[in-house]
Amino acid sequence: MTTRWIVQKSHKVAGPDEYEVESLEDLRQLLQDRADSYIATDEHPPLGDLEFRYELDDGDEVFIVHAYFYNKYGDRARFARLVRDDD
Numbered sequence: 001m002t003t004r005w006i007v008q009k010s011h012k013v014a015g016p017d018e019y020e021v022e023s024l025e026d027l028r029q030l031l032q033d034r035a036d037s038y039i040a041t042d043e044h045p046p047l048g049d050l051e052f053r054y055e056l057d058d059g060d061e062v063f064i065v066h067a068y069f070y071n072k073y074g075d076r077a078r079f080a081r082l083v084r085d086d087d
Contacts, residue, residue: 004085005065011078012047012069013038018085024062028052031067031080045072050079057084 005019005027013034021027028050035047047069055064067079 005082006085007080007082009078009081011080013079015080019082024065027065027082028067035067035069035079043072047079051076 002020002022005021007015007017007019015034019027019030021030032050035050038047040046051068053066053068054062055066057063061084063084065080065082067081068076069079071077
């Protein structure tokens with residue numbers, strides 16, 4: 001069974017408006033692949049490994065996924081925010 005994730009916010013790398021995946025691991029890998037496709041410059045280094053944070057619904061299932069990277073100043077910055085589509 002697959003789950004659809006709607007991209008509510010996305011920064012740095014253009015991508016689809018939604019993902020349909022079988023697991024959170026698949027979703028994390030797709031987001032990491034997007035981050036890895038970022039074209040680095042002297043002023044903007046590669047995004048590196050993303051970090052993830054999750055919000056759970058009342059049934060303790062992941063409902064919102066936040067993905068972050070560390071910018072050139074070492075500050076954590078948002079890469080994407082996705083919400084599970086329950087429709």
